[in-house]
Amino acid sequence: xxxxxxxxxxxxxxxxxxxxxxxxxxxxxxxxxxxxxxxxxxxxxxxxxxxxxxxxxxxxxxxxxxxxxxxxxxxxxxxxxxxxxxxxxxxxxxxxxxxxxxxxxxxxxxxxxxxxxxxxxxxxxxxxxxxxxxxxxxxxxxxxxxxxxxxxxxxxxxxxxxxxxxxxxxxxxxxxxxxxxxxxxxxxxxxxxxxxxxxxxxxxxxxxxxxxxxxxxxxxxxxxxxxxxxxxxxxxxxxxxxxxxxxxxxxxxxxxxxxxxxxxxxxxxxxxxxxxxxxxxxxxxxxxxxxxxxxxxxxxxxxxxxxxxxxxxxxxxxxxxxxxxxxxxxxxxxxxxxxxxxxxxxxxxxxxxxxxxxxxxxxxxxxxxxxxxxxxxxxxxxxxxxxxxxxxxxxxxxxxxxxxxxxxxxxxxxxxxxxxxxxxxxxxxxxxxxxxxxxxxxxxxxxxxxxxxxxxxxxxxxxxxxxxxxxxxxxxxxxxxxxxxxxxxxxxxxxxxxxxxxxxxxxxxxxxxxxxxxxxxxxxxxxxxxxxxx
Amino acid sequence: xxxxxxxxxxxxxxxxxxxxxxxxxxxxxxxxxxxxxxxxxxxxxxxxxxxxxxxxxxxxxxxxxxxxxxxxxxxxxxxxxxxxxxxxxxxxxxxxxxxxxxxxxxxxxxxxxxxxxxxxxxxxxxxxxxxxxxxxxxxxxxxxxxxxxxxxxxxxxxxxxxxxxxxxxxxxxxxxxxxxxxxxxxxxxxxxxxxxxxxxxxxxxxxxxxxxxxxxxxxxxxxxxx
Numbered sequence: 001x002x003x004x005x006x007x008x009x010x011x012x013x014x015x016x017x018x019x020x021x022x023x024x025x026x027x028x029x030x031x032x033x034x035x036x037x038x039x040x041x042x043x044x045x046x047x048x049x050x051x052x053x054x055x056x057x058x059x060x061x062x063x064x065x066x067x068x069x070x071x072x073x074x075x076x077x078x079x080x081x082x083x084x085x086x087x088x089x090x091x092x093x094x095x096x097x098x099x100x101x102x103x104x105x106x107x108x109x110x111x112x113x114x115x116x117x118x119x120x121x122x123x124x125x126x127x128x129x130x131x132x133x134x135x136x137x138x139x140x141x142x143x144x145x146x147x148x149x150x151x152x153x154x155x156x157x158x159x160x161x162x163x164x165x166x167x168x169x170x171x172x173x174x175x176x177x178x179x180x181x182x183x184x185x186x187x188x189x190x191x192x193x194x195x196x197x198x199x200x201x202x203x204x205x206x207x208x209x210x211x212x213x214x215x216x217x218x219x220x221x222x223x224x225x226x227x228x229x230x231x232x233x234x235x236x237x238x239x240x241x242x243x244x245x246x247x248x249x250x251x252x253x254x255x256x257x258x259x260x261x262x263x264x265x266x267x268x269x270x271x272x273x274x275x276x277x278x279x280x281x282x283x284x285x286x287x288x289x290x291x292x293x294x295x296x297x298x299x300x301x302x303x304x305x306x307x308x309x310x311x312x313x314x315x316x317x318x319x320x321x322x323x324x325x326x327x328x329x330x331x332x333x334x335x336x337x338x339x340x341x342x343x344x345x346x347x348x349x350x351x352x353x354x355x356x357x358x359x360x361x362x363x364x365x366x367x368x369x370x371x372x373x374x375x376x377x378x379x380x381x382x383x384x385x386x387x388x389x390x391x392x393x394x395x396x397x398x399x400x401x402x403x404x405x406x407x408x409x410x411x412x413x414x415x416x417x418x419x420x421x422x423x424x425x426x427x428x429x430x431x432x433x434x435x436x437x438x439x440x441x442x443x444x445x446x447x448x449x450x451x452x453x454x455x456x457x458x459x460x461x462x463x464x465x466x467x468x469x470x471x472x473x474x475x476x477x478x479x480x481x482x483x484x485x486x487x488x489x490x491x492x493x494x495x496x497x498x499x500x501x502x503x504x505x506x507x508x509x510x511x512x513x514x515x516x517x518x519x520x521x522x523x524x525x526x527x528x529x530x531x532x533x534x
Numbered sequence: 535x536x537x538x539x540x541x542x543x544x545x546x547x548x549x550x551x552x553x554x555x556x557x558x559x560x561x562x563x564x565x566x567x568x569x570x571x572x573x574x575x576x577x578x579x580x581x582x583x584x585x586x587x588x589x590x591x592x593x594x595x596x597x598x599x600x601x602x603x604x605x606x607x608x609x610x611x612x613x614x615x616x617x618x619x620x621x622x623x624x625x626x627x628x629x630x631x632x633x634x635x636x637x638x639x640x641x642x643x644x645x646x647x648x649x650x651x652x653x654x655x656x657x658x659x660x661x662x663x664x665x666x667x668x669x670x671x672x673x674x675x676x677x678x679x680x681x682x683x684x685x686x687x688x689x690x691x692x693x694x695x696x697x698x699x700x701x702x703x704x705x706x707x708x709x710x711x712x713x714x715x716x717x718x719x720x721x722x723x724x725x726x727x728x729x730x731x732x733x734x735x736x737x738x739x740x741x742x743x744x745x746x747x748x749x750x751x752x753x754x755x756x757x758x759x760x
Contacts, residue, residue: 109549110548110549111548111549112549113549113559113560113563114560114563115547115549117563174570178563178566178567178570179563181562181566182559182562182563182566185559185562186555186558186559186562187549187550187559212566212569212570213569213570213573214573215570216570216571216573216574216576216577217573217574217576217577219574220574220575220576220577220578221577223703224577224578224581224699227666227695227699228667231665231666231667231668231669231695231698232666232667232668232669233666233667233692233695233699234667234668234689234691234692234695235581235585235692235695240667240668240689240691240692241588241589241688241689241692242692243584243588246581246584250577250580250581518548518549
């Protein structure tokens, strides 16, 4: 980015990592960069736990009948895999980790607007996780991450712990979102107008709006669910005159927008990667920026597509079906603009770009199969089958996790001042991308053959495809192990990165790597857009 | 966090340009937080609307057990407290320290009166066994003097689920608000507020007004609905 103060990239030994020393200085830090790194470590650990549950599930499903665990343990594994991955990995993943670190830097700010709330949000996540995992001491929750009533109100203490854990973690998300909205509005550097902020910031801003507006509805829903378990308040219990479908409405009123909390930041990362590694100005900046806002807006009006077979009215179903398909429009705008950016670009196939291209490929499959599920007639067939499982994994893993990996390798030199070995990082991409398709493509086939999801067992004719799927899951596992090796190798032996190893143009690359305590030596003054390549 | 000096004597945080910049940012943050509160209560109000539509009779009968005079008294108490809260902000801005502290103290006192009246109402209902959901244990004979010849619907306990959830969550907000007002009152006693810095008083005030506003809706929905 053209800027009057690119001199601030001057070399300095003082940076945010050595600004203060000791574990206590980290646990009490108000520096957004350090909090971002703390989120990185936390989310990576939760990902490991959630991933182990995933491998347990796939191992059990390797053959029909009981393979390694009982049906009860299978249901618990599935619940913990889902709940950990959703509430503690994918939702905080990009915003609270990469967003925390780079949103203030990309707009030329010294920190987020409310550093204390930022630290508090990390403690909310840790507290929520501790409470949620306490449920294991009570025999473990087995409701699935959706806590559907009336099963979830059968007075099982494990469910209450799990629900309250998610409730507390929700505050982490709200505080992050609130911080990002105010930071984006109030802390932009001089000259950083709203149509000059990087697209990653636009994506995080749109996400933050959803986090602030949707999460409180989940909070009250989970609170009512806990009250239902403890006092039998009867709102969701048909035996007491309540309505279990009301729970589904409440739950998905948050949890569908939450899907966009998971994917919108990923879109932001991909916008950065595609333009930086094509060495070309992003095509359609405005369209990409406003499509993020459009997705955030539409996201509040599509929740009913989770409930086509719940007994909601047919008219509601038709309206939700049309509104859901509307989501495809802004999403396609993004994809076509990225493709137009690639066109005639000087493409550099480093690991982050491979992840970005992998994202585009996998997310497109995930998105298009979403249209199958938005269509009521086909959804009735696919509902609760592995088709749905494959669809949302293509979006959440093929989309969000690919973007997280790409983002980690892209910003690693900035965060730690060292380069990752690109060959190792590319191998991680190869295993994750291949393994992902081997795991989840067969699940589309299994789903259309009618194999129901969430079940511990299946008919023998589904066995072959399930075995392929399980082998793929292990390939993904190997891919993430290689990715971890790449990160550790970079931390220990990486070559010095210099301020801007990729030749990218956004503001964070104009300062030293790792950045100094207050991000920039001098206040950056912005005189042009974010992607001034050519 | 390092701070920077300004002419007014207030030290704004290092990542803001000025005290004014910090003030407008903090205020935007408070308003966003109030949005989350509205959406959270919104879930309860939607639940109320749906079940009032399905079972209007339980709200008709249930509200007979509330005393509109106590509810109205609490409404007056909270409205008064909102007024004194606003005066507290006004005097903080003017640096009229003793008046500001007095107004904030009256606001807290109103909070205590509100919670005291709520305590009377709760203990009366608990005494009759009018508890939420499956904890409901009222003896139908003891209810006759409240409902007269109206039939007691079998799922009447759901009214009390709404009553306790809505007033309970609101009551927690009143308690939190009282704690926050006590915090700004102590800071006001130390003379921290003046024309250049009164952000915490104003933020807490906004929160208190919202808590007041929620009660303005709860009162007719739970007490006057019959």
